[in-house]
Amino acid sequence: MCHFAVYEQCDAAECLKMILHQISPQASELLRGQLRDTTKCSKGHIINAQTNPFRTLPLSLKDTPDTTCSVEKVIQRTFWTKALIGNNKLHCNKCQQKTKATTECELVDSPQILILHLKRFDFDYNTRSHFKSHRCVEVPCELQLKNKTYKLYGMVNHMGSIRGGHYTATVLSEDNTWYECDDAYVSKVEEQPFATSRTFSSKTVYLLMYKALQGCHYSRYDQGGANDLNLLSLNDNHGTTYSEESSLKKAANTKSCSGDHKVSCDEKIKTTSSSAKKMITEHKVELINCLSADHSYILQHAHAKQIITDRQYQNIKEKSPSTPQETVTDLIDHVILKTGPESWTAFLEVLKLPDVLSTYPRLKEIINEMLRSNSGCNVWHLKQGDHM
Structure with a gap:
């Protein structure tokens, strides 16, 4: 497993992935969703079907014609049915030949805490080079996904280029006020997001954290699980922001399972x-x-x-x-x-x-x-x- 140190240049998505591997199994369940990938030939035969868990949902910003794209449209595009034709035809065992096919991704189970990873860092197969997308993204305050309504409570932002930059976090407090966390400094956001609109436009947002408005019962978890959830929220009940180092230590030392x-x-x-x-x-x-x-x-x-x-x-x-x-x-x-x-x-x-x-x-x-x-x-x- 990768190890990160404070003040070293690291990717926020990689750091988040490492933290999620450290939290307790009970807290991890709150972030666990399931996706089903199904590939069928033109005659409807199933070539491949898999159901896999996820704790962050990656969203590609490539292949969007508009300068500005919305999170909702990117999610919709993720679950579109895609055609595999020409050189992309697949072999079907029942048809005994390569055939046209379709592939689709379906959200089987939506998590209580939804983390969206906007893939600003990607690879262009035409130029064979990596790039960072500075595309403006419209972020909704509330998001409807499957049978749940989610409310945004945290954002991680990246300012810079493919070769380096700086991360900040924007966090919603209990009094419904947004605060900017920039290294050791925490300050109230001057122009509050969503003050006049249900969406917020950003060219720097990288990770989005939503929580379900209904059905998220934290009381069934013990103190250890609650501590892990505080870690994911980026601040404790007193509004104190954890450093990356202390967060990792807290997650690694938390004990939440008990008994059998x-x-x-x-x-x-x-x-x-x-x-x-x-x-x-x-x-x-x-x-x-x-x-x-x-x-x-x-x-x-x-x-x-x-x-x-x-x-x-x-x-x-x-x-x-x-x-x-x-x-x-x-x-x-x-x-x-x-x-x-x-x-x-x-x-x-x-x-x-x-x-x-x-x-x-x-x-x-x-x-x-x-x-x-x-x-x-x-x-x-x-x-x-x-x-x-």
């Missing part, structure tokens, strides 16, 4: 994550040799699935000199050493995608060996339809 629930919860997480990590580690050499046949393809998939962050993707891709084997080695090392349990299992899920299996013919053999050597492991398995 703590044992069952911890053991389940430990078993699942250690099994996934073991499968990757034990077959690391075989995976490197296999995936090196097209190192850019697997790297792009890992990036698209949020297994590695934008910064990690950039570091691996721009590392020079670098052979295909070194690139894949760096990718697997990032997955194993510098990310958490969700990324380990997500990486295994990527390996079983139909287009990935067809790109790397030897991958099926490695997968079967994984399954034989880890028999009885419930972390990951190929569906019957994935075998050829």
Whole structure:
């Protein structure tokens, strides 16, 4: 797992991801939602279907024609059905050929606390370079998503360029007043957001934190869980802003599970994550040799699935000199050493995608060996339809 230090240049989204790995399982459940990705051929056969958890919802700002875009429209575009035609056709096992297909993402379960990650830092495949989007984004005070109404209570802003900058946080207090947190300085925002409109326009907002107006019952959590929620709110009941260092220490030292629930919860997480990590580690050499046949393809998939962050993707891709084997080695090392349990299992899920299996013919053999050597492991398995 990555480690951050105060005063070092770090990405706020990466730091948030690390904090979320440290909080208690009960508090983590408040941020947990589920997305279902479904790919179907033109005849309606399901090529691939996956349901995966998320704790931050990434929103791309690319491919938006307008200078200004709204959060609501970006969310709608995220859940549009997309057509896969031409060179993007996929192989359908039932049709026994490559065919036109559609892919769609569906929000299955919405969390009580919704964190939106506006992907201002992205990669342009045409110019093969990274860039920062300075697009103006209209942020709503309230957001309707699935069966919940959310109210904005925190924003993280980035001022600067792709090569460096400065982060601040804008936080809503209990008296419904917005405050700006800039390093050690906290001050009331002069022009209060949403004072005259339900939306607020910003060219710097990077992370948005919403909480559900109904159904969010914090009382069922003990003191430890409540402390973790204070951490996510960026301030305690007295309005004192935590430094990044003290926040990380507080999250790491919080104990919130108790009794039998703590044992069952911890053991389940430990078993699942250690099994996934073991499968990757034990077959690391075989995976490197296999995936090196097209190192850019697997790297792009890992990036698209949020297994590695934008910064990690950039570091691996721009590392020079670098052979295909070194690139894949760096990718697997990032997955194993510098990310958490969700990324380990997500990486295994990527390996079983139909287009990935067809790109790397030897991958099926490695997968079967994984399954034989880890028999009885419930972390990951190929569906019957994935075998050829």
